[in-house]
Amino acid sequence: MNRVRCLVFNAAIGPLDYRVPDGVVVEYGSVVTVPLGPRQLTGIVWEEERLPTDPVPAEKLRPIAAVLPIPPLRAQLRRLIEWTADYYCAPLTAVARMTLASGGALKGPATMTEYRLSGGMPERMTPQRERAMERLEGEQATIRELADMAGVSDGVLRGLVAQGVLEPVEVDCDRPYPPADADFAQPELSDDQRKVADQFTAAVEARRFAPFLLDGVTGSGKTETYFEPLAAALRAGRQVLVLLPEIALTTAFLRRFEDRFGAAPLVWHSSLKSTERRRAWRAIAEGPEKSGAQVVVGARSALFLPYANLGLIVVDEAHEVSFKQDDGVRYNARDVAVMRARFESIPVILASATPALESLQMAESGVYERVELPSRFGGATLPDIATIDLTEHKPDRGRWLAPKLAEELQVRLDRGEQSLLFLNRRGYAPLTLCRNCGHRFQCANCSAWLVEHRLSSRLACHHCGHEEPPPALCPECGEPDCMVACGPGVERIADEVRDILPKARVALVTSDTLNSPDKAAAFIAEAEAGAIDVIVGTQLVTKGFHFPELTLVGVVDADLGLEGGDLRAAERTYQQVAQVAGRAGRGAKPGEVYIQTRHPTAPVIAALANGDRDAFYEAETEARRDAGAPPFGRWAAIIVSSEDEAEAKQAANRIGGTRPDHPDIAILGPAPAPMAMLRGRYRYRLLINARRSAELQNVIRDWLGALTFPNGVRVGVDIDPYSFV
Incomplete structure (x- = not known):
C-alpha cells in the first residue's frame, strides 16, 4: 500500500489519509504515529471502505511518521471496535483507544529499572522512612509505584536509594509467563x-x-x-x-x-x-x-x-x-x-x-x-430459607437485627460455625443529621448525602469520592458534638454484632476494606482457617466465596434494593439475595438463611422464601413484556450535563424540543436527573422506550447529530442503561 486511511486518536476529527514512505510496510490494523499540524498522534490503519471520507489528492498526503513495534490489530478486533461504537453510539476513537490500554507497550521491547529493599538500614531513621521500609517488604517496582504503596514522597525513597537501602534491579519488561499445564491436576466431576x-x-x-x-x-x-x-x-x-x-x-x-x-x-x-x-x-x-x-x-x-x-x-x-x-x-x-x-x-x-x-x-x-x-x-444441599417480618418481630430499640437472627448467630458461635450478615450499604450510617437544627450533611459536589465512615473517621460521598473529616461544630447552627447517625450501614451492623456477641471475631467485608487483591487474599485465608466467626459485608460477599463452615446467612434489609427508581429493582434484589443465600451450607453441614423484611408477601421476597425462581422469573417476564421493557423493548438514556445549571437545562430543552416523531419510540423528559448534580455538574436526563423493531441507534445519531452545544455541555448516550440516577 502506498497510501492508507488512519483512524486517528483525536475525537474532533474524522479519519485521515497518509502516504506510506518507500520501504515502510504497513497493513490493516498497524498502529502508527502520524503528523497532524505540528503534533504527532497515534492512529490505526483501517480499511478505506469502512471509514468513508472525502478523497485527498496524492500530492497533498503527508507521510506516516512511524509504524509502532507491536503486532497489527486483527480484523476480528477491528470489527468488534466498529460494532461497539455503532451499538453504544460511542465515538470510534474512544472504543479503539481501549484496545491500546498500555502506552508503554507500544514502544517495543525494553528493560527497566525497579527497586527493592536490600536489607540495609538508613543512616538516620525518620517516621517516613520507617513507614516506607515496613510497607515495602517483599515489594519490587518503580520509585513512583513504591512511593504510592508506601504513602511517602518520591524524595523519601530516592534518599533510601542513595544510602543503599533500596537497590536497583534491571528487569526485562517482556519476560515470558510460566505456562499452564492442561493436565496438571485432573478433577473429579459429577x-x-x-x-x-x-x-x-x-x-x-x-x-x-x-x-x-x-x-x-x-x-x-x-x-x-x-x-x-x-x-x-x-x-x-x-x-x-x-x-x-x-x-x-x-x-x-x-x-x-x-x-x-x-x-x-x-x-x-x-x-x-x-x-x-x-x-x-x-x-x-x-x-x-x-x-x-x-x-x-x-x-x-x-x-x-x-x-x-x-x-x-x-x-x-x-x-x-x-x-x-x-x-x-x-x-x-x-x-x-x-x-x-x-x-x-x-x-x-x-x-x-x-x-x-x-x-x-x-x-x-x-x-x-x-x-x-x-x-x-x-451431595451438599441448598439452604433452608425463612423470612423474618420486621413489622411483627421488631429489633430491640437502637438495634437492627431481629431477636431470632441474633439468637441464630449465638447458636452458630457456640457450635464453632461461621455466619454471614449482608447489607448492601457501606459505611456506618447513610445519613447524618445535626440533632439541634436537623441540618443534613451533603456532598459539596453532588446532590447526595455524605455517608459516615467511623473506621476512617470521614464523611464520604459514594458517588464522586469526596471526603471530609466530621466537623466539630454544625456548619448550620454551630452546635458542638451534634452529629446523629440515621439508619444502618455495615459498620453499624458489625458494631451491633460485637455488642451482642462480645467473643465473636467479626470481619467487615466491603470495597473499602477489601480494596486490593492482597487484602482479599488475607480475608479468605482467615475465613478458611476459622479465624473469623461472623462476616458482615456488602454485595462483595454475595458471590464467588466458598467457606465450608459457613452455615448461617442473614439478610439485614431485603427491602433496600426495592427502593428508588431502578427499573430492574426486583430482578436485582432477587439476584443479590439468592447469591448471598448461596454462601450458606456449601460444605457437609446444612445451611439456613433468614431474610429480614417489612414486605414478606412482595413477589420477589415470597419467591426467595419459597425457593421458586421460575415463578419469579415468569412474573417478571410478563411485567416486562407488558411494559415494553427489555428484553421485549429497548431503553436508552440521554444524559446532559454542565457546570452551569442554566446551560445544562437549556441544552436538555433543546434536545427535547427537537425530538423525533417516531411511531415505535416514546421519549420521556427532559427532567432533572435523580442525581441532579454529580461531580460538580448539573444533570438532566431523557429516557427513551422503543420497540425492538425500531432502529434506535440510527434515530439517536440523526437526532443529536443535527444539534450543536456549547463547549461546557456534555451529552452522553446510554444504550441499555442499568443506572437511572
Whole structure:
C-alpha cells in the first residue's frame, strides 16, 4: 500500500489519509504515529471502505511518521471496535483507544529499572522512612509505584536509594509467563458436570461460535465445569479470557486455577502497576507460543485486549451489574463478550446461578444454548430459607437485627460455625443529621448525602469520592458534638454484632476494606482457617466465596434494593439475595438463611422464601413484556450535563424540543436527573422506550447529530442503561 486511511486518536476529527514512505510496510490494523499540524498522534490503519471520507489528492498526503513495534490489530478486533461504537453510539476513537490500554507497550521491547529493599538500614531513621521500609517488604517496582504503596514522597525513597537501602534491579519488561499445564491436576466431576463440560469442550475443539448460558445453582461447581473446555483450548495452543465482575474475586479464582493448571493466569484490572500492564499487553498480543500468555483473568476492559489466538471466552457471574460501564464508552461487557466470540468464531460461556432476564430470554428464543447444573456438588444441599417480618418481630430499640437472627448467630458461635450478615450499604450510617437544627450533611459536589465512615473517621460521598473529616461544630447552627447517625450501614451492623456477641471475631467485608487483591487474599485465608466467626459485608460477599463452615446467612434489609427508581429493582434484589443465600451450607453441614423484611408477601421476597425462581422469573417476564421493557423493548438514556445549571437545562430543552416523531419510540423528559448534580455538574436526563423493531441507534445519531452545544455541555448516550440516577 502506498497510501492508507488512519483512524486517528483525536475525537474532533474524522479519519485521515497518509502516504506510506518507500520501504515502510504497513497493513490493516498497524498502529502508527502520524503528523497532524505540528503534533504527532497515534492512529490505526483501517480499511478505506469502512471509514468513508472525502478523497485527498496524492500530492497533498503527508507521510506516516512511524509504524509502532507491536503486532497489527486483527480484523476480528477491528470489527468488534466498529460494532461497539455503532451499538453504544460511542465515538470510534474512544472504543479503539481501549484496545491500546498500555502506552508503554507500544514502544517495543525494553528493560527497566525497579527497586527493592536490600536489607540495609538508613543512616538516620525518620517516621517516613520507617513507614516506607515496613510497607515495602517483599515489594519490587518503580520509585513512583513504591512511593504510592508506601504513602511517602518520591524524595523519601530516592534518599533510601542513595544510602543503599533500596537497590536497583534491571528487569526485562517482556519476560515470558510460566505456562499452564492442561493436565496438571485432573478433577473429579459429577455426571452432570461431565456432561456439560464435554459439551463445552466439543464446541472449543470445533472452533465455532457457540453462546452458552451455564445456569447452575450456587455451589454446583460451575468453575470446575468450564475449566475443562479451558484445558481443551490450552491443548490446542489457544488463548482464553475469563471475565470476573470484581477484583476481590480474583484472589480465590487464581488459587483454584493454579491448583488445577499448575501456574497462575495473567491478571488484567485497574490496580495493575504500569510495568505489569505493559508486560501483560505485549504478551497477549504476541500470543501464547512466544510469551506464555495463555489465560487472562480480568475485569471488563480485558475484552478489548489484542489477543493473538483466542479460543474461548467465559463470563463468570454474568448477571452482575458491574459488567456495565457507566461512563466513557457505556458498554455491557456481557453482551460485548458474546459479540467478540462471534467475530472470533469461538464459544462463549455465560455462567450464573441467577441469570439476567435478557440472557434467559435469549436462551428461550434459541439464540443461546442453555445448559443446567441443578444440584450442588458433592451431595451438599441448598439452604433452608425463612423470612423474618420486621413489622411483627421488631429489633430491640437502637438495634437492627431481629431477636431470632441474633439468637441464630449465638447458636452458630457456640457450635464453632461461621455466619454471614449482608447489607448492601457501606459505611456506618447513610445519613447524618445535626440533632439541634436537623441540618443534613451533603456532598459539596453532588446532590447526595455524605455517608459516615467511623473506621476512617470521614464523611464520604459514594458517588464522586469526596471526603471530609466530621466537623466539630454544625456548619448550620454551630452546635458542638451534634452529629446523629440515621439508619444502618455495615459498620453499624458489625458494631451491633460485637455488642451482642462480645467473643465473636467479626470481619467487615466491603470495597473499602477489601480494596486490593492482597487484602482479599488475607480475608479468605482467615475465613478458611476459622479465624473469623461472623462476616458482615456488602454485595462483595454475595458471590464467588466458598467457606465450608459457613452455615448461617442473614439478610439485614431485603427491602433496600426495592427502593428508588431502578427499573430492574426486583430482578436485582432477587439476584443479590439468592447469591448471598448461596454462601450458606456449601460444605457437609446444612445451611439456613433468614431474610429480614417489612414486605414478606412482595413477589420477589415470597419467591426467595419459597425457593421458586421460575415463578419469579415468569412474573417478571410478563411485567416486562407488558411494559415494553427489555428484553421485549429497548431503553436508552440521554444524559446532559454542565457546570452551569442554566446551560445544562437549556441544552436538555433543546434536545427535547427537537425530538423525533417516531411511531415505535416514546421519549420521556427532559427532567432533572435523580442525581441532579454529580461531580460538580448539573444533570438532566431523557429516557427513551422503543420497540425492538425500531432502529434506535440510527434515530439517536440523526437526532443529536443535527444539534450543536456549547463547549461546557456534555451529552452522553446510554444504550441499555442499568443506572437511572
